[in-house]
Each structure stands twice: as C-alpha cells, then as structure tokens.
Amino acid sequence: MTFCLKNSRNIISKLKPKVGLLSLMKQSSDCCYSSCLNHSNHCNFLPVTATSPFVKQLKNPDSNSHKKGRFFVFERFESTTAEKQIASVPNGEDNQVLNFPGGKVIFSPEMRFLSESPSLHAHCYRVLDDNGQLIRHSNFIQVSEDIAVKMYSNMVTLQTLDTIFYEAQRQGRISFYVTTIGEEAINIASAAALTLDDFVFPQYREPGVLLWRGFTLQEFANQCFGNKADYGKGRQMPIHYGSNKHKYFTVSSTIATQIPHAVGAAYSLKMDKKDACAVTYFGDGGTSEGDFHAALNFAAVTEAPVIFICRNNGWAISTPTSDQFRSDGIAVRGQAYGVRSIRVDGNDVLAIYSAVHAARKMAVNEHRPILIEAVTYRVGHHSTSDDSTKYRPADEIEWWRMARDPVTRFRKWIESNGWWSSEAESQLRSSIRNQLLQAIQLAEKVEKPPVKDLFTDVYDDLPPNLREQEKLLRETINRHPKDYPADVPL
Amino acid sequence: MLGTVRQKLLGQALQKILPVGSVLRSYSSAAKQMTVREALNSALDEEMSADPKVFLMGEEVGEYQGAYKISKGLLEKYGPERVLDTPITEAGFTGIGVGAAYYGLKPVVEFMTFNFSMQAIDHIINSAAKSNYMSAGQMSVPIVFRGPNGAAAGVGAQHSQCYAAWYASCPGLKVLSPYNSEDARGLLKAAIRDPDPVVFLENELLYGESFPVSDEVLDSSFCLPIGKAKIEREGKDVSITAFSKMVGHALKAAEILEKDGIDAEVINLRSIRPLDRSTINASVRKTNRLITVEEAFPQHGVGAEICASVVEESFAYLDAPVQRIAGADVPMPYAANLERMAVPQVEDIVRAAKRACYRSVPMAAAA
Numbered sequence: 001m002t003f004c005l006k007n008s009r010n011i012i013s014k015l016k017p018k019v020g021l022l023s024l025m026k027q028s029s030d031c032c033y034s035s036c037l038n039h040s041n042h043c044n045f046l047p048v049t050a051t052s053p054f055v056k057q058l059k060n061p062d063s064n065s066h067k068k069g070r071f072f073v074f075e076r077f078e079s080t081t082a083e084k085q086i087a088s089v090p091n092g093e094d095n096q097v098l099n100f101p102g103g104k105v106i107f108s109p110e111m112r113f114l115s116e117s118p119s120l121h122a123h124c125y126r127v128l129d130d131n132g133q134l135i136r137h138s139n140f141i142q143v144s145e146d147i148a149v150k151m152y153s154n155m156v157t158l159q160t161l162d163t164i165f166y167e168a169q170r171q172g173r174i175s176f177y178v179t180t181i182g183e184e185a186i187n188i189a190s191a192a193a194l195t196l197d198d199f200v201f202p203q204y205r206e207p208g209v210l211l212w213r214g215f216t217l218q219e220f221a222n223q224c225f226g227n228k229a230d231y232g233k234g235r236q237m238p239i240h241y242g243s244n245k246h247k248y249f250t251v252s253s254t255i256a257t258q259i260p261h262a263v264g265a266a267y268s269l270k271m272d273k274k275d276a277c278a279v280t281y282f283g284d285g286g287t288s289e290g291d292f293h294a295a296l297n298f299a300a301v302t303e304a305p306v307i308f309i310c311r312n313n314g315w316a317i318s319t320p321t322s323d324q325f326r327s328d329g330i331a332v333r334g335q336a337y338g339v340r341s342i343r344v345d346g347n348d349v350l351a352i353y354s355a356v357h358a359a360r361k362m363a364v365n366e367h368r369p370i371l372i373e374a375v376t377y378r379v380g381h382h383s384t385s386d387d388s389t390k391y392r393p394a395d396e397i398e399w400w401r402m403a404r405d406p407v408t409r410f411r412k413w414i415e416s417n418g419w420w421s422s423e424a425e426s427q428l429r430s431s432i433r434n435q436l437l438q439a440i441q442l443a444e445k446v447e448k449p450p451v452k453d454l455f456t457d458v459y460d461d462l463p464p465n466l467r468e469q470e471k472l473l474r475e476t477i478n479r480h481p482k483d484y485p486a487d488v489p490l
Numbered sequence: 491m492l493g494t495v496r497q498k499l500l501g502q503a504l505q506k507i508l509p510v511g512s513v514l515r516s517y518s519s520a521a522k523q524m525t526v527r528e529a530l531n532s533a534l535d536e537e538m539s540a541d542p543k544v545f546l547m548g549e550e551v552g553e554y555q556g557a558y559k560i561s562k563g564l565l566e567k568y569g570p571e572r573v574l575d576t577p578i579t580e581a582g583f584t585g586i587g588v589g590a591a592y593y594g595l596k597p598v599v600e601f602m603t604f605n606f607s608m609q610a611i612d613h614i615i616n617s618a619a620k621s622n623y624m625s626a627g628q629m630s631v632p633i634v635f636r637g638p639n640g641a642a643a644g645v646g647a648q649h650s651q652c653y654a655a656w657y658a659s660c661p662g663l664k665v666l667s668p669y670n671s672e673d674a675r676g677l678l679k680a681a682i683r684d685p686d687p688v689v690f691l692e693n694e695l696l697y698g699e700s701f702p703v704s705d706e707v708l709d710s711s712f713c714l715p716i717g718k719a720k721i722e723r724e725g726k727d728v729s730i731t732a733f734s735k736m737v738g739h740a741l742k743a744a745e746i747l748e749k750d751g752i753d754a755e756v757i758n759l760r761s762i763r764p765l766d767r768s769t770i771n772a773s774v775r776k777t778n779r780l781i782t783v784e785e786a787f788p789q790h791g792v793g794a795e796i797c798a799s800v801v802e803e804s805f806a807y808l809d810a811p812v813q814r815i816a817g818a819d820v821p822m823p824y825a826a827n828l829e830r831m832a833v834p835q836v837e838d839i840v841r842a843a844k845r846a847c848y849r850s851v852p853m854a855a856a857a
Contacts, residue, residue, distance in 0.1 A: 261585055267589075298586055459662070460684075463717075
C-alpha cells in the first residue's frame with residue numbers, strides 16, 4: 001500500500017525550537033516523525049482492521065494532504081521532578097493515533113526529518129560564575145562550611161599530588177603518570193555528593209574520588225612505585241589504583257569497559273535491595289566505544305541505579321570533540337536511550353555537587369540510570385607520554401589553566417564566605433607538599449613485591465603448572481644468585 | 491522432550507512426564523538415559539536453586555526458553571530477575587555480567603554461539619580473565635560463559651568456528667568442553683561453583699543426544715573435577731585425544747580399529763585449560779603413539795599444544811610422530827558435501843591411527 005504525497009516539495013528538516021521556562025534545565029525540541037504509512041517495516045504495527053482510522057486515512061488521502069500535524073513534543077525536566085508531556089494533539093481530523101509496541105505515535109502526512117543538531121543546545125547548569133560568585137536565582141544544594149572546606153582541601157591536595165608525581169616521572173623515578181589538572185571539581189565534588197556505600201568504576205582520570213574516600217598519599221605513592229605495600233602487588237602501571245575497602249574498582253586501561261561493569265554492579269545492588277548506586281566515569285572519547293551505548297541501553301531497560309558521569313574535557317589524546325562525534329555533546333545521547341540526563345559546568349564545584357546529589361537520589365529511589373555530562377577542559381597532557389602542545393595551541397592551554405581553574409574559582413567562593421584565608425592556603429599547600437615528598441621518598445625505598453607474587457592470583461588457587469614454574473625459577477635463582485636483581489625479594 | 495525420563499524398575503517399565511528440573515532417583519542398577527540438553531538444564535536448575543547468587547543472562551534465554559531450549563522452564567521457576575533476556579549486545583551483556591561478578595554475584599552468560607563471543611572477547615579476556623591478577627586478588631570474577639561451540643550442520647563460516655584454542659591460550663581463564671551428559675552435568679556444576687572465570691564450550695549437535703547416566707551423576711551434589719581428563723576407552727596400541735563431539739568419533743574409530751587389531755585408548759580431555767598433561771603423557775608412555783583430534787582449524791590448535799607437551803615430557807616414549815587431525819584450514823563451507831570434507835570424519839581418525847602404527851594407508855580421503 002503506497003501513500004502518495006500530494007506536494008512534492010523539498011523535504012528539509014524543520015525544527016521549531018520551543019523555548020521553555022529557564023528553570024534548572026529545560027530544553028524542548030520539536031521532534032517530527034516521517035510519514036511511515038508506506039513503510040510497514042518502519043514501525044511494528046498491530047494488525048490493522050478494516051475499520052481502523054489508519055485504513056480510513058489511506059482510503060481518503062486527499063482529505064489530509066495539507067494538514068500539518070504536530071508530533072512528539074519533548075520537554076526537558078527539572079532535576080528532581082520529571083514531567084513527561086505526551087504530544088499535544090492538534091484540532092482537526094489529523095489526530096490519527098495508533099498503538100504499536102513502544103507507545104502511541106501520531107501520524108502525519110508531512111514528511112519531516114529530525115534535525116541532526118538542534119538549534120538550541122542542551123543547557124549547561126551552573127551555580128557559580130567565573131569569579132566564584134553565586135549566580136542570582138541559582139538552584140543548588142547548600143553545603144556546610146565543613147564540607148566546602150574539605151572539598152577545597154581535597155582539590156588542592158589533588159592538584160599538588162599531580163604536580164609532584166608528574167615531576168617524579170620526569171625525573172625518572174616513576175615510569176608513567178596521568179594528571180587530572182583542570183578536572184579537580186568533577187573528581188572531588190562528585191565524590192563528596194556520593195556515599196561510601198556507592199561503588200565507583202573509574203576510567204583513569206579520577207584519583208580524586210579515591211582521595212576523597214580516604215586513600216592516603218602514601219597509598220597513592222606505593223602504587224605508583226609498585227612496591228611491596230602496593231595493593232596491586234606491583235602488577236599494573238602507575239595510576240591504576242584500586243581498593244576494595246573504598247569500593248573503588250581497580251583502574252583498567254581499556255577504554256569504556258567499566259561502563260557496562262557499572263551497570264552490572266548496579267543491577268546487582270538493585271537485586272540485593274541495597275541503598276546504594278554504582279557510579280562510573282569516562283571521557284568524551286570513551287563515549288564512542290560500543291560499550292558506552294550497550295551499557296546505557298541496558299541500564300535503561302533493566303532500570304539499574306547507576307550514574308554515568310562523562311568528563312567532556314574536549315580532547316581524547318589528540319582527537320578534539322569535533323572529530324569524535326557530531327551530536328550535541330553527550331547529554332543528548334542519554335535521551336536517545338531513555339536515560340535522564342543533564343549537562344553541567346564541570347569546573348563548578350557547587351553545580352557538580354548538586355547535580356550528583358540529585359542524580360543519586362533519583363538513581364537509588366527510582367531505580368533509574370542518570371547521565372551527567374560535565375563540561376570541562378583537560379589542562380594537562382593526556383599522560384606523561386604525550387606533549388599536547390603538538391596538537392593544540394599553548395595559549396589555549398594556558399588560558400584554561402589560569403582563567404578557568406576550578407580550584408581558584410571555588411577558593412573565591414569559600415573566601416567570600418569567610419571560610420578560607422591566604423594563611424590557610426599557604427599552610428595547606430606547604431603541608432601537602434611536604435607530605436607528598438615524604439611519601440615518595442618512603443615509597444621509593446620500600447622493597448618491591450616478592451617473586452611469589454608473579455604467580456599468585458592468576459586463579460583463585462595456585463595451579464600446579466605455576467607452582468612448578470615457581471619451583472624451577474627458584475632453582476635457577478639458587479644456581480645463579482649473582483644474576484638475580486638485588487631489589488626483588490625472594 | 492525435556493523433563494521426560496524413562497525409568498525401568500526391576501523389569502517394570504515406567505514412563506513419567508516430570509516437571510522441569512526434577513530428576514527421578516532410581517533404586518536399581520539399570521542406567522537411565524539423559525540428553526545433554528536435559529543434563530545442562532538440570533545442572534543450571536540445581537545450581538540456581540542451591541545458590542541465590544547464580545543467575546542466567548543471554549539472548550532468548552527467558553521467554554523463548556533458550557535458543558536451544560537449554561534454559562527451558564527456568565524463567566517460570568526463578569523469575570525475570572534471575573533469568574534475564576538481554577538486548578542484542580554481546581559486548582554489553584558480557585560487560586554487565588562481569589560487573590555483576592565483580593560485585594559478588596555468579597552470572598552464567600549464554601552466547602547463542604561462541605562465534606558471537608568475538609564481539610565480547612575484550613570483556614572475556616581483559617575484564618574477566620585478567621582482573622583477579624591485575625587487582626591482586628581484590629576483584630574476583632566467578633562467571634561462566636557458556637554456549638554452543640564448533641560446527642553444527644550447514645550453518646556456514648560465521649557460525650561454525652571452534653574457539654577452544656583461543657580461550658585456552660589465556661591465563662586466568664578455565665576452559666571446559668563436555669562430551670556426554672555426565673560431562674555436561676558435572677562440568678557445568680563445577681564451572682558455576684568455581685571462583686574463576688570459566689569458558690564452557692558445548693556442542694549444538696550433541697544437545698539432542700542421549701547418554702546413560704548413573705545415580706551418582708543425577709545427584710544434585712555431583713561435580714566433576716576441573717583439569718582431569720577421562721579415559722573413555724582403555725587401549726594399549728595408540729592414544730587418541732579428543733574433546734566434545736570428536737570424542738564420539740574417536741570412540742567409533744576405536745571400534746573399527748579393533749577389528750583391524752589395533753587397540754586404541756580414547757582420552758576425553760573434558761578440560762582444555764588446565765590441560766590434563768599427566769593423563770595424556772601417562773597414556774602415551776603406555777601406547778607410544780598419539781593422535782590428537784579436534785574440529786578446529788589446525789594452526790595453533792589444541793592438538794599443537796598437546797603435541798608440544800608430549801614431545802617435551804615423553805619424547806623418548808614416542809615410536810611414531812604425533813598425528814594431528816583437525817578441521818580443514820578454510821572457513822567452513824556451507825554445502826553439505828564440502829562441509830563433510832572440512833570436518834574430521836571417523837575414517838580420518840582410523841587412517842591416522844593406522845599411519846601411527848605404520849600400516850600403509852592413503853594420506854587423504856578419497857574424494
């Protein structure tokens with residue numbers, strides 16, 4: 001059955017953006033469906049009877065040819081109350097609605113494509129302006145002086161930790177390092193808004209979450225130096241931290257694999273009826289991986305209590321976001337999968353804190369996934385193996401480092417509240433610096449893991465072939481002791 | 491038909507239709523018959539019943555009762571929380587299964603065939619196999635990946651590959667491949683109970699085959715040890731190793747060889763990783779000749795590993811070169827005549843055994 005369009009005109013995408021109330025986060029867009037009457041494989045129809053309006057319309061195509069229907073109108077909702085509006089049905093005979101698996105769809109004789117990019121991008125939620133002052137009428141969750149000062153101290157600690165360990169790598173004392181410069185707010189504020197019962201699945205640029213949860217500077221140093229005290233038993237490169245007691249799952253180098261892991265853990269939390277959620281972090285580049293899409297889809301279908309936090313920092317090593325995707329960032333992808341989403345200023349501590357706090361409540365109480373796109377900038381190089389001045393202008397990096405530093409911005413706010421001073425600042429910085437230098441010195445001196453740790457944990461029990469290999473290794477060591485390295489204990 | 495068990499009690503023929511998952515005990519010494527499908531279904535059922543952490547996930551495992559009906563009745567019995575029908579994303583549901591395992595649950599992830607596991611292989615290797623080691627014991631992964639492996643009948647290149655060698659090369663994984671119903675029950679239960687990630691390679695053509703099972707096998711606590719091969723048939727002239735469907739072929743070959751005066755010992759590997767090198771080597775030291783049989787592509791296969799192991803440990807005992815029988819080194823063709831030529835047949839095993847015994851035989855099959 002074919003349906004002829006009376007008017008053969010150029011079909012261009014027509015978008016009538018609807019500007020909703022400027023509340024926390026509202027975005028509306030007109031979404032139009034192409035006329036699917038002549039494509040039965042386009043949507044799954046229920047069997048059509050002779051008396052259905054669908055058939056009636058087909059028999060009288062002329063009557064509907066110049067009626068324009070209005071279709072799905074999606075409105076974004078406030079962070080804590082979601083309002084779904086079903087499409088407003090226009091007057092006239094055009095309100096043919098048909099049930100099909102998935103919901104009601106209003107048909108239209110006009111062929112309209114959804115635009116590939118809305119003229120209004122998703123709004124970005126922020127609370128503090130660039131000078132660290134509260135924006136008028138901003139909606140946010142109040143933080144106490146204690147929490148605010150703790151957040152700030154952690155951000156300073158993270159910044160100092162990064163600077164000193166980066167230097168240590170340049171001096172050849174550790175083999176590799178990844179900094180979080182520019183993304184301290186995302187790390188610390190999100191961690192502060194979660195509880196210690198929540199499970200964290202990091203990528204690799206979120207050591208601040210572990211820091212907030214109580215991982216000590218010495219523990220960080222031990223992992224980077226791969227010594228005997230490292231919880232990873234020296235098996236992984238630096239920055240691959242992991243700690244069961246902090247519910248921080250060991251960093252894995254593969255990109256985006258942690259995203260479906262988080263959904264699986266969230267599903268398990270739901271099955272166990274725990275008052276907790278899973279949280280996972282990833283960058284803008286990670287959202288291109290298949291795992292991201294499968295995980296979001298799955299989380300929506302299984303109604304898993306998981307928070308997806310995307311650190312959109314503009315760069316995936318040398319790939320800028322314009323080469324990474326053409327969608328309106330990451331936030332709109334959530335909508336495509338049926339996941340509630342928000343875009344947040346990633347360098348604004350209070351905005352991140354409020355958004356994650358609200359997201360957690362929704363995830364745990366309503367058993368739903370939430371996607372948060374935190375927009376920020378990767379001030380440092382991708383890692384110590386990278387020199388980002390090769391692919392981006394040095395003054396761009398400097399501008400973000402100085403003018404848009406999230407740490408300075410938050411400092412201005414706590415100072416304006418009388419909760420901080422320049423004395424406190426210099427005291428904190430020098431204290432942290434000393435502690436770090438000591439931690440590094442100590443970590444360097446601690447001996448490496450014993451040779452038996454080469455063979456353990458491959459399986460739950462040591463299998464016979466590995467037991468035999470260890471035995472052969474020890475025999476070789478006994479026969480040639482001077483060839484055995486001095487700093488690897490037996 | 492699932493759930494149907496025929497029982498003979500002291501000469502009395504009894505036929506009962508049973509609800510899914512329950513198996514009648516017999517009080518006689520007569521052997522019961524059980525299909526591999528029933529064996530797998532009952533193993534899953536019993537393990538899910540015994541441990542609430544065990545859950546099943548995969549495409550079509552719930553409402554459809556399983557693409558091959560292995561999970562029949564489980565959705566009804568355990569509900570949608572423990573039998574999950576997943577969207578079509580192997581990478582997705584494998585990752586999610588691993589995440590659930592990190593948390594502490596015991597997922598059984600079904601692949602419709604292991605050919606599709608390639609879309610999830612990063613999660614199997616990098617997330618499941620290596621995690622316990624990389625996290626220094628903090629993240630264990632008590633997960634089972636199961637599904638049909640190897641050739642079926644007329645399913646073509648992308649549905650016929652055997653993945654035993656691929657997975658068995660990776661430390662951190664255990665790889666099992668059952669042959670009969672006893673293997674299926676015992677090894678699947680062992681896999682589910684094991685704290686390490688296990689790849690469980692079944693065979694579609696064996697699902698419908700019936701094998702006798704003893705009382706012990708039917709008991710819900712029955713379990714086979716991982717890493718032990720079974721001597722299916724003892725012999726003294728030549729050792730034949732095989733796994734999965736090829737064990738059946740090897741046993742038939744052994745019967746033919748017996749008529750020609752060659753007494754073959756058939757070893758059902760059961761466990762590809764860890765490989766039971768001591769059983770294989772002990773057998774070779776007894777017979778002095780070895781044939782390895784597998785359906786898979788020949789290069790870097792299970793047979794190659796067995797051959798290397800025997801050469802390393804029992805070189806002086808070999809009276810003839812090790813013969814490897816494997817699938818043809820081509821993507822599996824669809825046409826039935828070509829498919830037959832691409833997979834080892836009983837005659838190939840017979841000829842190989844005769845060659846190992848220095849009987850003169852043609853190298854290749856007659857066209």
